[in-house]
Amino acid sequence: MKYLVTGGAGFIGSNFVHFLLSRDSTCEVVVLDALTYAGNLENLDDLKGNPRFSFIHGDVRDREAVAGSLEGVEGVFHFAAETHVDRSILGSSEFITTNVLGTHTLLEGCRTRGIRRFLHVGTDEVYGSAEEVGFPETAVLAPSSPYSASKAAADLLALAYHKTYQLPVVVTRSSNNFGPYQFPEKMIPLFVTQAAENRPLPVYGDGMQKRDWLYVEDNCEAIWTVYEKGEIGTIYNVGTGTVLTNLALTREILRLLGKSETLIRHVEDRPGHDRCYLLDCTRLFRLGWAPRQSFSEALFGTIEWYKTHEAWWKGIKEKKASFQQYYEAQYGKRGV
Numbered sequence: 001m002k003y004l005v006t007g008g009a010g011f012i013g014s015n016f017v018h019f020l021l022s023r024d025s026t027c028e029v030v031v032l033d034a035l036t037y038a039g040n041l042e043n044l045d046d047l048k049g050n051p052r053f054s055f056i057h058g059d060v061r062d063r064e065a066v067a068g069s070l071e072g073v074e075g076v077f078h079f080a081a082e083t084h085v086d087r088s089i090l091g092s093s094e095f096i097t098t099n100v101l102g103t104h105t106l107l108e109g110c111r112t113r114g115i116r117r118f119l120h121v122g123t124d125e126v127y128g129s130a131e132e133v134g135f136p137e138t139a140v141l142a143p144s145s146p147y148s149a150s151k152a153a154a155d156l157l158a159l160a161y162h163k164t165y166q167l168p169v170v171v172t173r174s175s176n177n178f179g180p181y182q183f184p185e186k187m188i189p190l191f192v193t194q195a196a197e198n199r200p201l202p203v204y205g206d207g208m209q210k211r212d213w214l215y216v217e218d219n220c221e222a223i224w225t226v227y228e229k230g231e232i233g234t235i236y237n238v239g240t241g242t243v244l245t246n247l248a249l250t251r252e253i254l255r256l257l258g259k260s261e262t263l264i265r266h267v268e269d270r271p272g273h274d275r276c277y278l279l280d281c282t283r284l285f286r287l288g289w290a291p292r293q294s295f296s297e298a299l300f301g302t303i304e305w306y307k308t309h310e311a312w313w314k315g316i317k318e319k320k321a322s323f324q325q326y327y328e329a330q331y332g333k334r335g336v
């Protein structure tokens with residue numbers, strides 16, 4: 001079996017590539033990735049020379065690159081996207097072209113081929129902010145940011161390709177992931193690495209925004225479960241029910257690192273910031289999936305990973321202009 005993983009040099013994609021290759025000792029994996037600021041070949045370093053792994057440096061918006069990457073492929077996992085909400089507020093063009101047009105190019109490439117399954121990776125952010133009850137997959141979409149709006153458009157395109165062309169599409173919509181190899185602009189790696197260097201942790205607004213946290217390895221298992229057992233043309237929410245406020249999570253990170261809460265800086269809130277994400281994951285639980293790791297074990301393990309992979313994140317934070325310019329644009333004017 002040969003699989004295509006788009007965006008496989010990013011955070012979840014690279015974790016998923018490792019997951020796929022270790023769960024099936026006969027499969028082949030090809031990664032198509034444009035290596036944007038968020039893509040990092042170091043995430044796949046250990047796979048160099050592995051005859052079951054190949055990498056194509058290409059863009060999901062490029063029809064020829066997509067066609068080449070689909071040679072002999074039976075299963076597609078589509079992760080490639082622009083993913084950072086704050087960046088989508090600073091400028092959204094790449095979000096529209098990659099997330100919407102890129103998904104369309106990939107769907108078109110798959111349409112006429114005998115693809116066994118196309119798994120589209122979506123996000124819970126498409127539902128907008130929740131009140132008390134978790135959103136089911138049938139909830140009305142109400143995205144708040146250019147990022148989530150572009151992801152909603154991509155989900156709908158993928159589902160339309162199933163209805164119109166019988167492309168065997170399944171969709172996952174997961175909550176906030178965390179774990180190894182996450183680009184250090186996202187909350188958990190940003191805060192862990194800032195605290196490690198005794199630098200301020202910028203908390204948006206009052207920090208009372210609630211998020212459901214999902215360990216990346218549990219998400220990889222969920223994606224695989226949906227790919228294998230999910231009903232074609234169906235969406236599956238992926239979440240754990242471990243809901244924390246951003247402030248509580250920040251305090252827990254500082255506690256685990258033995259650092260002072262004086263590092264916390266409340267900064268002006270993000271425009272359109274959703275207060276709460278909650279999911280009803282009954283549909284996925286019925287397929288037999290459940291998270292394997294508790295939140296506290298997974299958070300502890302993640303912090304240990306960043307502690308022992310300082311060169312990885314320092315290489316990004318200190319050497320990549322894409323991180324420094326973004327950090328200055330995002331937090332400089334907010335006084336951090």
Ligand SMILES: NC(=O)c1ccc[n+]([C@@H]2O[C@H](COP(=O)([O-])OP(=O)(O)OC[C@H]3O[C@@H](n4cnc5c(N)ncnc54)[C@H](O)[C@@H]3O)[C@@H](O)[C@H]2O)c1
Nearest residue numbers: 007009010011012034035036038039059060080081123177
């Ligand atoms: N991180 C989360 O918490 C989370 C939660 C729910 C859903 N998701 C979704 O999961 C997927 C992966 O997220 P992530 O956090 O790993 O993202 P990431 O930003 O870490 O990685 C994205 C990858 O896509 C690649 N890419 C970007 N534009 C491309 C293009 N035009 N062509 C080819 N490759 C391109 C990048 O180089 C990078 O390797 C995304 O679709 C995202 O919307 C993420």
